Amino acid sequence: MISGRYIGSSTAEVNLEVTLATGASTKVIVTQHLPAGTEVIRAEPAYTRYNRSTGTLRWLLRSVPPGTLLLRINLAAPLQPGQLRADIRCLDPQSGKMVTIQVP
Amino acid sequence: MIRIDGSRVRQLREERGLTQLYVATSVDVTTDTISRWENKRYPTIKEENGRRLAEVLEVELDAILDTSPPETQTDSPHSSASGETRAGVPLQLYTQLINIALAVMVAVVIALVYWKKPLQSPSSPHIEAIRFVPGASMPGIAFPVLVEITGGDQTPLLVEERLPLALKVLSTMPRATSAENGIMKWLLKQGADRQRITYLVRAEGAFGDVLQMSGSIKMSKGPEQRVDTGGLHEIRLAPVHWADSNGDYVIDDDEILQVYDHFGSMSEMADELNTVEEMWLGSGYRWNAKGKTIEVLQ
Numbered sequence: 290m291i292s293g294r295y296i297g298s299s300t301a302e303v304n305l306e307v308t309l310a311t312g313a314s315t316k317v318i319v320t321q322h323l324p325a326g327t328e329v330i331r332a333e334p335a336y337t338r339y340n341r342s343t344g345t346l347r348w349l350l351r352s353v354p355p356g357t358l359l360l361r362i363n364l365a366a367p368l369q370p371g372q373l374r375a376d377i378r379c380l381d382p383q384s385g386k387m388v389t390i391q392v393p
Numbered sequence: 394m395i396r397i398d399g400s401r402v403r404q405l406r407e408e409r410g411l412t413q414l415y416v417a418t419s420v421d422v423t424t425d426t427i428s429r430w431e432n433k434r435y436p437t438i439k440e441e442n443g444r445r446l447a448e449v450l451e452v453e454l455d456a457i458l459d460t461s462p463p464e465t466q467t468d469s470p471h472s473s474a475s476g477e478t479r480a481g482v483p484l485q486l487y488t489q490l491i492n493i494a495l496a497v498m499v500a501v502v503i504a505l506v507y508w509k510k511p512l513q514s515p516s517s518p519h520i521e522a523i524r525f526v527p528g529a530s531m532p533g534i535a536f537p538v539l540v541e542i543t544g545g546d547q548t549p550l551l552v553e554e555r556l557p558l559a560l561k562v563l564s565t566m567p568r569a570t571s572a573e574n575g576i577m578k579w580l581l582k583q584g585a586d587r588q589r590i591t592y593l594v595r596a597e598g599a600f601g602d603v604l605q606m607s608g609s610i611k612m613s614k615g616p617e618q619r620v621d622t623g624g625l626h627e628i629r630l631a632p633v634h635w636a637d638s639n640g641d642y643v644i645d646d647d648e649i650l651q652v653y654d655h656f657g658s659m660s661e662m663a664d665e666l667n668t669v670e671e672m673w674l675g676s677g678y679r680w681n682a683k684g685k686t687i688e689v690l691q
Contacts, residue, residue, distance in 0.1 A: 316674050338410060338650060343658045349646060380674045385691050387671045
């Protein structure tokens, strides 16, 4: 129903691809975990909230159509390999339960 | 009175990820007032409020002042083209008399305040504690309380929160130094400009009950060093989730963002944040009175 993966990310640019199947919920919360203190230059689409002290960056996405959505973050400094992880959450329309996908 | 640049204030607030509620509580005004300031519906504000606003936005006062030339007033009842008031008193003298009268009034007020209740000694740093507590919550459901302390230095602080027995404390962050008979204390050993205390509580009682809390901080021994905690001090028990600040049974963007702002970094709040996110993802929620649980609507 929903999945996510990092694609073509360099050490200073994070590209998170979120894929929603037809029938999936259109509201999604994507939480990108960065090392605490990471400076974010920009994000596309613009992030909803970024807590730099914890490195928690969130997108609250409404009206996401089926298909793929690319979330990009440009960082001031490169990251070490393995420092990236994200959570993608939505409600499963079938069961009504919250689904959490962890990336990677 | 000073003139502030409302657009600049809004820009600074949004850059820092602060809500109007947070700023309003910190400055001790209403959110409506903050909105009016940002939308320039108040041409001037009290300098004291301007200084607090600048402090919350972490800038100097100059950074939020409106430096554009004021609009020429053609219909002021106190001036005319000849520089005289309608009563024939020279404008300059009239203005000086008003300023002197205001200064005397301010001096009298300050003297009365210090004579009546010296909260802090002149040599101690200005320290302030503000409590954030939801306006309403369901009995049996955990909700958070946040106390934010600003203006401290290296002086150790003793923070005290006094709760009614109907509020059961589930966890505290940092861990409370002592907690008994409804009184919790924290000894914060190393001061910093901004410190936070958060605790999770669960209320017992019936809908309609209003539970009140109070608190204070002390910088050293002696009553003159005690500062009462400001901000919000009561919560009403109602069939409404604590994050649903407007009570419409929907968690909207503003509400979830306030939760993230205040409690997003608390690991003890993971379950509660999960529930708030689930409600945001859904179309709303309802209270199951029989099971005493929250049901998320799709």
